[in-house]
Amino acid sequence: MSGVRVLVGTRKGAFVLTSDGKREDWKIEGPHFAGWEIFHVKGSPLDSNRLYASQSSGWFGQLMQRSDDGGKTWTPVGNEFTYEGVPGTHQFYDGTQHPWEFKRVWHLEPSLTDPDTVYAGVEDAALFRSTDAGLTWQELSGLRGHETGSRWQPGAGGMCLHSIILDPTNPNRIFIAISAAGAFRSDDAGVTWKPINQGLRSEYIPDPTAEIGHCVHRIAMHPSRPNVLFMQKHFDVMRTDDAGECWHEVSDNLPSDFGFPIDIHAHEPDTIYVVPIKSDSEHFPPDGKLRVYRSRTGGNEWEALTNGLPQSDCYVNVLREAMCVDTLDSCGIYFGTTGGQVYASSDSGDNWKAIVRDLPAVLSVEVQTFQ
Amino acid sequence: MIRVILPAHLRTLARLDGDLELDVGTPVTLGAVLETLEKCCPVLRGTVRDHITLQRRPLVRFFACGQDFSHEQPDFVLPEEVVTGVEPFIILGAIAGG
Numbered sequence: 001m002s003g004v005r006v007l008v009g010t011r012k013g014a015f016v017l018t019s020d021g022k023r024e025d026w027k028i029e030g031p032h033f034a035g036w037e038i039f040h041v042k043g044s045p046l047d048s049n050r051l052y053a054s055q056s057s058g059w060f061g062q063l064m065q066r067s068d069d070g071g072k073t074w075t076p077v078g079n080e081f082t083y084e085g086v087p088g089t090h091q092f093y094d095g096t097q098h099p100w101e102f103k104r105v106w107h108l109e110p111s112l113t114d115p116d117t118v119y120a121g122v123e124d125a126a127l128f129r130s131t132d133a134g135l136t137w138q139e140l141s142g143l144r145g146h147e148t149g150s151r152w153q154p155g156a157g158g159m160c161l162h163s164i165i166l167d168p169t170n171p172n173r174i175f176i177a178i179s180a181a182g183a184f185r186s187d188d189a190g191v192t193w194k195p196i197n198q199g200l201r202s203e204y205i206p207d208p209t210a211e212i213g214h215c216v217h218r219i220a221m222h223p224s225r226p227n228v229l230f231m232q233k234h235f236d237v238m239r240t241d242d243a244g245e246c247w248h249e250v251s252d253n254l255p256s257d258f259g260f261p262i263d264i265h266a267h268e269p270d271t272i273y274v275v276p277i278k279s280d281s282e283h284f285p286p287d288g289k290l291r292v293y294r295s296r297t298g299g300n301e302w303e304a305l306t307n308g309l310p311q312s313d314c315y316v317n318v319l320r321e322a323m324c325v326d327t328l329d330s331c332g333i334y335f336g337t338t339g340g341q342v343y344a345s346s347d348s349g350d351n352w353k354a355i356v357r358d359l360p361a362v363l364s365v366e367v368q369t370f371q
Numbered sequence: 372m373i374r375v376i377l378p379a380h381l382r383t384l385a386r387l388d389g390d391l392e393l394d395v396g397t398p399v400t401l402g403a404v405l406e407t408l409e410k411c412c413p414v415l416r417g418t419v420r421d422h423i424t425l426q427r428r429p430l431v432r433f434f435a436c437g438q439d440f441s442h443e444q445p446d447f448v449l450p451e452e453v454v455t456g457v458e459p460f461i462i463l464g465a466i467a468g469g
Contacts, residue, residue: 035380036380057380058430059378059380059428059430059431059464059465060378060380060381060418060419060428060431060464061417061418061421061428062417063384063417063418076384076414079416079417079418079422080416080417080422082422082423
């Protein structure tokens with residue numbers, strides 16, 4: 001029987017939401033790790049029972065958890081993230097050089113080829129990999145060691161590596177994005193990296209078209225078309241057709257081109273979704289209306305999706321990790337808000353309903369599909 | 372035996388129901404207690420002090436006998452009441468937030 005399992009990370013724990021393929025009735029389980037910030041929970045594409053979770057606390061630091069039974073039970077695994085060699089420095093808010101300091105894991109990306117391999121994007125920005133199911137972690141230090149590394153600087157949310165995309169057709173190719181350094185690509189499995197920010201324009205940096213320094217909020221790829229990426233930047237929604245060599249803007253008629261998440265329909269590579277937010281200083285939807293915007297043309301020509309979403313007095317935010325899609329025949333779209341709601345659409349975004357309304361602020365939403 | 376009281380989150384993490392009793396060699400220093408704690412409960416490594424620098428995490432505190440020993444060095448010898456188990460060694464999260 002088909003079904004979905006939605007993995008929700010919040011400020012105060014993780015929740016697992018399950019439903020059959022109709023996605024009408026939901027079972028809510030949690031909180032797991034009550035009281036802890038759960039930045040991200042994600043399952044292996046090779047073993048649906050293998051889940052990884054990033055558990056964090058301002059008091060007690062970073063923990064990593066692994067489940068081998070689909071989230072019923074969890075085991076703490078390795079939590080030692082040590083930068084390789086002498087960590088060096090990056091640019092700080094005040095313009096001085098500041099030592100790299102590990103703070104937390106923002107994003108977990110399980111391997112497409114090995115359930116025991118998982119990547120972790122961390123703050124201060126670096127990429128780590130475990131090949132033993134999370135017991136130990138090694139830095140892929142070529143990224144942080146890039147010649148531009150000492151010029152990277154944090155965005156308002158910290159200097160986080162938040163997006164990791166593995167190319168399903170080329171095991172050597174990895175895309176990542178950092179706030180506020182930009183997007184980078186490796187073509188040798190993470191050994192060396194190149195900035196892929198040509199075409200981005202950011203008025204909040206001295207040189208708006210600089211090689212690095214862009215506040216990329218999220219990037220997304222459809223597995224059938226790995227050279228096409230979409231990006232939600234601090235401002236602007238962008239597209240590349242050549243694996244990041246050059247980007248062009250596809251914001252068009254959006255009510256605001258600021259936002260955090262971006263995702264792609266499971267079966268329509270040119271159908272993309274964003275949630276416009278008013279601005280960098282007003283992190284809530286324009287006009288108090290929570291609207292998902294959909295483009296069916298690979299960017300531009302955006303339509304507002306509102307049916308079932310609050311259209312007045314709504315002032316929540318939707319964070320960068322908090323949107324995902326399932327792969328059922330009628331594609332499901334999910335997103336979570338800082339107000340604790342998780343909304344789902346089982347018809348590609350035409351109609352929405354809240355699966356759950358009163359969770360702690362939602363940090364991340366991922367979904368596993370069972371056909 | 373040294374009696375150690377952990378904050379609720381760390382008790383849950385270490386799957387402990389109540390206080391912990393640790394057999395710490397002499398002298399009973401702050402560093403020795405933490406080292407023994409981490410050997411006894413490896414899952415707590417990195418939660419009370421940093422993996423590498425062994426520095427106390429900024430929002431963790433060490434109390435005993437009505438005193439704050441958070442800022443003492445690892446070779447600081449704990450009071451006799453703690454050494455004999457009369458008084459507990461308390462690890463707790465600092466008051467923070469609103």
